[in-house]
Amino acid sequence: MQQLQNYINGALVAPQSNQYIDNYEPATGKVYSLIPDSGEEDVNAAVAAAEAAFPSWSMTPIGERSKILMRIAALIEENLERLALAESIDNGKPVWLAKMVDIPRAASNFHFYATAIHHYATGAHAMTNQAINYTLRDAIGVVGCISPWNLPLYLFSWKIAPALAAGNCVVAKPSEVTPMTAYLLSELCIEAGLPKGVLNIVHGLGHSAGNAIVAHDNVKAISFTGGTQTGAHIAKIAAPKFKKLSLELGGKNPNIIFADCDYDKMLTTTMRSSFANQGQICLCGSRIFVERPIYERFKRDFVARVKQLNVGDPNKKDSKMGAVVSKAHQEKVLSYIQLAKEEGGVVLAGGEALEIEGRCKGGYFIAPTVIEGLEYNCRTNQEEIFGPVVTIMPFDTEEEVLKYANSVQYGLASTLWTTNVSRATKMAQQIHAGIVWVNCWLLRDLRTPFGGVKASGVGREGGFHALDFFTEPKNVCIEY
Known part of the structure; x- marks a missing residue:
């Protein structure tokens, strides 16, 4: 039976506990793979790798970051059949639906932000005959991305792609219910030549791996999609630490x-x-x-x-x-x-x-x-x-x-x-x-x-708004 691995510092590694969780195929009710039962130690290793990678990645020219994201998008497209089957096995949705919607949209997310970062503009305001003010958008640092089980790769990529495009390094956790496409994305990132530590994927349960990401002092922003109750829990942890938060929650x-x-x-x-x-x-x-x-x-x-x-x-x-x-x-x-x-x-x-x-x-x-x-x-x-x-x-x-x-x-x-x-x-x-x-x-x-x-969340994702979230504005004023 296949044992999935964490993706930390550019390599696929076992959880430090060496403990695994059963992963069930919804259509059969049977266990078909094992996923890492990661905890605080694994998250600490992932954050350390991301911190080490951040100075270089954040200063990598936009064109180079874009090329790598475009390679990831192309690899997702090339592996459409494999990824769609994995998502269907994990999630229970028809394979044809994953092929038609989920996997193409995941590729589109990487493609969009690989190109959008070239056109991401900031404002300048002249104070007549006195000074000029302009705004810089700096990468935040290490950010946490936590995604749900309903659209596993689509929503995972929707968070990761803009964060990487903006120059951040990421510690991400997919849902423990649907981990397979995130694991396969790890393999594709290695193939695409993504520098080690830029993206780290830690598998595990919300109350252990997820909590550790949210609570870690060196994770500066959290993007979460999931249930409203979980979102409220994340906000309670993150708010006293003054982390940036994007919460896309429930709906009726x-x-x-x-x-x-x-x-x-x-x-x-x-x-x-x-x-x-x-x-x-x-x-x-x-x-x-x-x-x-x-x-x-x-x-x-x-x-x-x-x-x-x-x-x-x-x-x-x-x-x-x-x-x-x-x-x-x-x-x-x-x-x-x-x-x-x-x-x-x-x-x-x-x-x-x-x-x-x-x-x-x-x-x-x-x-x-x-x-x-x-x-x-x-x-x-x-x-x-x-x-x-x-x-x-x-x-x-x-x-x-x-x-x-x-x-x-x-x-x-x-x-x-x-x-x-x-x-x-x-x-x-x-x-x-x-x-x-x-x-x-x-x-x-x-x-x-x-x-x-209301209770459906705070913040906005998509488009340049996602790049706004994954950057910090810095105003510069130069007097004449």
Whole structure:
């Protein structure tokens, strides 16, 4: 059985404890590899390597840093099949989805920041006949990047690429649930010639390896994507140490559908925005609000399509949905379906675990689930489930649906369907969310900022905003 290794100071090394954690394939429920159970000693070694590498890397010309990141991007593209299969085995998603979305976007992240750093500009302000002020953007030093399990390589690279492009050295931890693509990235970085110590990847549990990264005095900034509760814990540790923080946290996103929408496009996209990656995307629309004149039509058509979704072996091309990420997560999602029933909800489709025959017998599968009849402020409609479960309910007025949409503690993303431009602009302004998609979903431009409001996090990622986060501004004033 394969034992994964940490990537520290340019080499693949065993954890200092020599202890490993079982890594399960969600589709089969079986252990298929072992990952390092790293702790404070491993993190200390990684930080020391990053500190040693920082003076040289931060002063490496932008063109040279860019070339190395471009080589990493090219290697990701060349290893598409291998990485997609690894992500599917780790995460449970269909292989075709990883090939189409996750791995290409990881390559795009490295490519974007490899080129963006060439065009990263700072401002200058002249004080007439007296002085000139200009701003420098310096690399911070050693930064910590901690990523989640739902989009393992995509979100891992989204943090690492801008940090490296800006001249920082990184100590990164992937989720212990989905470590394989991060391990393979280690191999690709060695092949690309990334100098030793510039990127260090430490595998392990959040309460040990993750905590050690966040608490380390010489890690100057933390970029974290994951659950809101974990984000709050990280903030408590980091705030007294005055670390820079970027926290991209949970979501309970509304999908608001008006009767004047492009119905066919809306229905097709809503299927995707509800159940892509088994609903395990922080941007999925898990609360669907439909204007009353088309509610019954929508319910009939949507439920019919959901019942036709093929849930099966992630290796098969006709599987539209795979397994959820773990047994514990399967149990969590199923517990929320039971809660919905107790709160008066009616299950219109799904609502149960699925037993897949053959290779995947014993895997963690859940039927895509649609529930109606719930109050907008019940627990099922307020708490993040993060699985293939959506609720649907009708509304009559804009004021009413805004109350529903904004009632949760989260504010990450939202989707709005209407052909009325005036309504779209007005509603977009009033929805409490960092992202509002109008007549589309998951249409991302890496040049734009990404992040949420309220309990969905602080800070912004994406575009030059990520480079802003991974640098410190320094004002220089020269008097004439």
